[in-house]
Amino acid sequence: LPLVNPYGQQMAGEGDLLTPPGRATDDAEVARRFCAGDEQTLAWAYERWAGQVHGMAVRAFGPGPDAEDVTQQTFVSAWTGRAGYTPAQGPLPAWLVGICRHRIADTWVRLARQRRSTGTAAAGARSRTAGAAPGGVDDAVADRVLLLGELDLLGQPQRGIIELAFFEDLTHAQIATRTGIPLGTVKSHIRRTLERLRDRLEVDGAALPS
Amino acid sequence: VPHCPPEQLALAALGEALPEDDAAHLADCVPCRSEVDSLRRAVDVLAVPALATPGPAVSPPPRVWDAIAASTGVTVAPRAPAADRPVPGDPSRRRPGRRWLAVAGLLLVGLGVGAGTVALTRSPDVGGTVVAHTALHPMFRAGASGSATVREDGTTRVLEVDLRAPVLEEGYYEVWLMETGAQLMVPVGVLHPGDTDLPLPDGLDLAAYPLVDVSIEPLDGDPAHSGRSVVRGRLPG
Numbered sequence: 001l002p003l004v005n006p007y008g009q010q011m012a013g014e015g016d017l018l019t020p021p022g023r024a025t026d027d028a029e030v031a032r033r034f035c036a037g038d039e040q041t042l043a044w045a046y047e048r049w050a051g052q053v054h055g056m057a058v059r060a061f062g063p064g065p066d067a068e069d070v071t072q073q074t075f076v077s078a079w080t081g082r083a084g085y086t087p088a089q090g091p092l093p094a095w096l097v098g099i100c101r102h103r104i105a106d107t108w109v110r111l112a113r114q115r116r117s118t119g120t121a122a123a124g125a126r127s128r129t130a131g132a133a134p135g136g137v138d139d140a141v142a143d144r145v146l147l148l149g150e151l152d153l154l155g156q157p158q159r160g161i162i163e164l165a166f167f168e169d170l171t172h173a174q175i176a177t178r179t180g181i182p183l184g185t186v187k188s189h190i191r192r193t194l195e196r197l198r199d200r201l202e203v204d205g206a207a208l209p210s
Numbered sequence: 211v212p213h214c215p216p217e218q219l220a221l222a223a224l225g226e227a228l229p230e231d232d233a234a235h236l237a238d239c240v241p242c243r244s245e246v247d248s249l250r251r252a253v254d255v256l257a258v259p260a261l262a263t264p265g266p267a268v269s270p271p272p273r274v275w276d277a278i279a280a281s282t283g284v285t286v287a288p289r290a291p292a293a294d295r296p297v298p299g300d301p302s303r304r305r306p307g308r309r310w311l312a313v314a315g316l317l318l319v320g321l322g323v324g325a326g327t328v329a330l331t332r333s334p335d336v337g338g339t340v341v342a343h344t345a346l347h348p349m350f351r352a353g354a355s356g357s358a359t360v361r362e363d364g365t366t367r368v369l370e371v372d373l374r375a376p377v378l379e380e381g382y383y384e385v386w387l388m389e390t391g392a393q394l395m396v397p398v399g400v401l402h403p404g405d406t407d408l409p410l411p412d413g414l415d416l417a418a419y420p421l422v423d424v425s426i427e428p429l430d431g432d433p434a435h436s437g438r439s440v441v442r443g444r445l446p447g
Binding site: 039040042043044046047050051052053054055056057058059060063068071072075076079080097101104105140143144147148151165166167168169171172187188190191194195197198201205 | 216217219220221223224226248249251252253255256257258259260261262263264265266267268269270271273274275277278281282284285286287288289379380
């Protein structure tokens with residue numbers, strides 16, 4: 001079933017994953033009023049989708065303060081950044097999930113920095129060579145932040161296509177079926193997007209943002 | 211021989227099966243393989259379970275909303291704790307990766323997975339005679355590898371798997387012996403990363419089930435192969 005799906009209204013079953021039956025129109029109304037700044041809709045969005053968001057956070061960090069921070073920051077970011085969302089981009093819960101990915105990646109960076117500073121302090125007596133250890137976890141978390149940011153810059157349908165491939169593990173044929181986009185178009189978008197992400201990694205990759 | 215079309219290399223980087231001709235070419239073409247590897251870097255960075263589409267919902271404790279309200283200055287409150295408004299389960303949620311079973315044949319032909327070696331040597335540290343050995347090759351984005359060895363001591367055979375793969379947060383690894391078409395298979399047992407010895411069923415014809423496959427299985431009570439193979443190899447013989 002679709003979740004990260006930029007094609008909103010066109011898709012059969014849209015929103016089924018996150019939306020209890022019979023609530024679809026309510027969700028559209030919540031989304032519309034959310035971007036209009038109606039405070040009540042933040043509470044409604046939380047009632048409906050905090051469980052999914054928190055489930056993602058818990059999957060990444062286990063239950064506890066890190067996961068709770070991610071969930072909290074996801075909704076705070078969504079609220080303060082609501083001007084960046086329009087229902088035409090797709091369902092509100094999918095947008096929340098996208099924000100949650102960023103907050104998870106940010107938390108990986110924070111934890112990597114903590115590990116690094118702990119390690120640096122421990123090593124301080126032996127060596128004055130500070131700074132990031134090359135390779136390993138630091139590079140991976142920095143690259144995730146970098147590439148999630150690059151995904152945000154993609155237009156549609158490119159972004160939706162690559163997200164279905166990355167985050168729902170769909171084949172190009174399944175993506176074509178799901179979206180109604182011709183197979184050849186899906187393939188060429190995938191190719192160009194992977195090239196773009198590769199270029200971004202080659203230029204800016206593997207450096208922990210400071 | 212023409213190189214693979216660029217689009218096919220991108221699909222290979224995503225772990226998709228290629229048409230037989232392209233797969234065969236890719237197996238032998240260094241430039242094409244290095245192109246796949248370079249495109250796969252972004253896949254490895256982003257296509258990780260923690261960023262995948264949400265799975266089961268988990269209700270956050272009430273203090274999470276309190277912190278949100280404090281940060282945003284919003285004075286309304288959810289009508290009920292998220293805990294009391296469960297998001298429905300999604301039994302139709304796609305079981306990932308059924309396609310990987312079908313990929314098997316192509317990989318075996320195209321990528322030469324069956325590069326096993328026959329050895330008839332006495333294993334130095336464990337009892338039994340090594341009757342077959344193969345490297346285990348990554349199947350998808352798993353970053354996994356390993357090796358599998360069949361040892362025989364009298365009439366008892368043991369499959370020894372050395373699996374180099376991440377510890378799973380959910381589910382478990384299971385090893386299977388499969389026929390070449392990957393349609394029929396025999397479950398051999400549960401694995402942890404590292405070395406595991408598992409007894410093989412007496413009378414099992416290894417020539418009929420030469421593929422050693424390690425999959426990730428969810429704890430869902432379904433005894434069938436999940437389709438999520440992480441490594442595979444082919445025992446010679």
